[in-house]
Amino acid sequence: MNLHDIDEQQLRDALDQLDRLTHQEPPSSKWFASFVTEQLAEQKRKFRRDLILFLSVAPIAILLTMGTLAYGIGAVLIAQPIVLGLISLPVVLRRRKKVDG
């Protein structure tokens, strides 16, 4: 199916009008260079953060699995709140410092 009675040229003209009405010079080369540099740095930061998160969660998961195998589920359930408490301690302390400060 094509436009025929609406006329494809009419559609082109209408959309070309949008180009004219919204015409803007593209940002400078400097802007693009800093945009790319910033975004790449942001990507690296995100990757590092995800890696740190993974490296801190993975040993806990391994320890829990090994604990379950060695001492049974009961011992692991008892140890879990202690481990989680120790992990969250730095976060809680940091938050308190912020409130105090």
Place this chain on the structure above:
Amino acid sequence: MDEKTLIALAKQGNTDALSELFRSHYTMLRGYLIKISLSPELAEDLAQDTMIKAMQKLQLYDPAKSSWSTWLITIASRLYLDHLRKVKRDRQLLEEEQSLRQLRWRAQASNEEWHELLDALGSLDPNLRVPIIMKHYYGFSQEEIAAILEVPSGTIKSRIHNGIERIRKEMSER
């Protein structure tokens, strides 16, 4: 430097080549997004999001499969449709209406006669509007549009058909 060399350099981590690729395609990308969204503000946001996505997926880009501009159009179209899924339909309609009003005002201010076809396009569901613009303005085939929008070719065919019928109806009522 030609596009192929720039792409190869960008893939090797050359940031100058990558920013040059974005700079040389920015006007096309922004223009495409304005045409499908009918909103210059949204188009600018999505153009930046497209460049960010392109940086993240750069290693997956295969120049043998599509040109750089088609690849950017693919990312931009999917981001636009994702955006529409996130915002409520009535909010999207309101934004489009406001944007069209502003554009009409700009046309008036520059003594241009407003194309009523733009109002008809604005009244269309974006899922119908996007394939029509891709086919009749950018010259993509139905199969290419289907691949870009990740929709079966038959669906694209019926969307174009229905979209044109609605534009026709809308224009005849004016």
